[in-house]
Amino acid sequence: MRVASCGLPIFETYLNELIEWNKKFNLTAITDPEEIRRKHFDDSLLLLQAMKLMDESVVDVGAGAGFPGIPLKIVCPEIKLTLVEATKKKVEFLEHIIKLLDLKNTAAVWARAEDFAQQHRESFDLAVSRAVAEMSVLCEYSLPLVRVGGAFIAYKEVTVEPEIAAARQALEILGGALREVRKYPARSLVIIDKVNVTPVKYPRRAGMAKKRPL
Numbered sequence: 143m144r145v146a147s148c149g150l151p152i153f154e155t156y157l158n159e160l161i162e163w164n165k166k167f168n169l170t171a172i173t174d175p176e177e178i179r180r181k182h183f184d185d186s187l188l189l190l191q192a193m194k195l196m197d198e199s200v201v202d203v204g205a206g207a208g209f210p211g212i213p214l215k216i217v218c219p220e221i222k223l224t225l226v227e228a229t230k231k232k233v234e235f236l237e238h239i240i241k242l243l244d245l246k247n248t249a250a251v252w253a254r255a256e257d258f259a260q261q262h263r264e265s266f267d268l269a270v271s272r273a274v275a276e277m278s279v280l281c282e283y284s285l286p287l288v289r290v291g292g293a294f295i296a297y298k299e300v301t302v303e304p305e306i307a308a309a310r311q312a313l314e315i316l317g318g319a320l321r322e323v324r325k326y327p328a329r330s331l332v333i334i335d336k337v338n339v340t341p342v343k344y345p346r347r348a349g350m351a352k353k354r355p356l
């Protein structure tokens with residue numbers, strides 16, 4: 143489905159920069175403009191069909207070239223956005239885009255999510271993440287960042303049920319509870335409520351979540 147906002151010139155500027163930078167650095171495997179609009183921009187904005195964003199603090203875990211965080215920020219300029227990304231070149235691209243698009247209250251942080259979470263526990267209203275890790279691993283990266291009463295939304299493949307089942311224990315340990323799975327033609331959005339404080343021992347040190355999923 144085409145999201146009308148993607149026709150805004152600001153999205154075209156983002157698209158052109160992404161294509162230019164991608165000639166030098168590997169930012170995205172998708173290089174066709176129409177595919178970028180559909181698979182990056184429209185896909186990122188699907189969240190807005192599941193919930194309204196006002197002025198929430200939002201953290202995008204493993205933001206890559208800015209998805210889904212930057213399209214959400216463009217359409218919902220009042221959110222306070224933090225993009226956490228482990229690859230330096232991608233963070234440089236994000237910093238460039240933030241400046242070029244003049245995005246206020248937006249920061250790109252070069253860090254592993256596990257390390258970032260140690261300094262920013264329970265501080266965001268909403269965490270979002272797309273194409274970063276399996277559900278149980280992703281929950282350990284993201285849920286410690288969310289305050290009780292907030293939420294975590296994972297952008298997942300349409301068939302996500304086996305991953306959710308495998309993450310049941312992780313959810314419980316980390317203070318999350320599955321609210322619902324929203325299904326779209328090419329995407330599932332897994333919405334998790336933060337219902338309890340995450341024990342301080344999580345996330346474990348960088349790399350452990352992936353090595354030994356909960």
Ligand code: SAM
Nearest residue numbers: 204205206209227228229253254255272273274
């Ligand atoms: N979210 C973007 C998207 O959907 O286009 C990027 C997806 S890319 C496949 C996964 C990104 O997650 C990579 O840029 C990688 O560097 C980042 N990443 C993986 N593990 C991470 C971690 N523990 N902390 C921060 N970033 C991480």
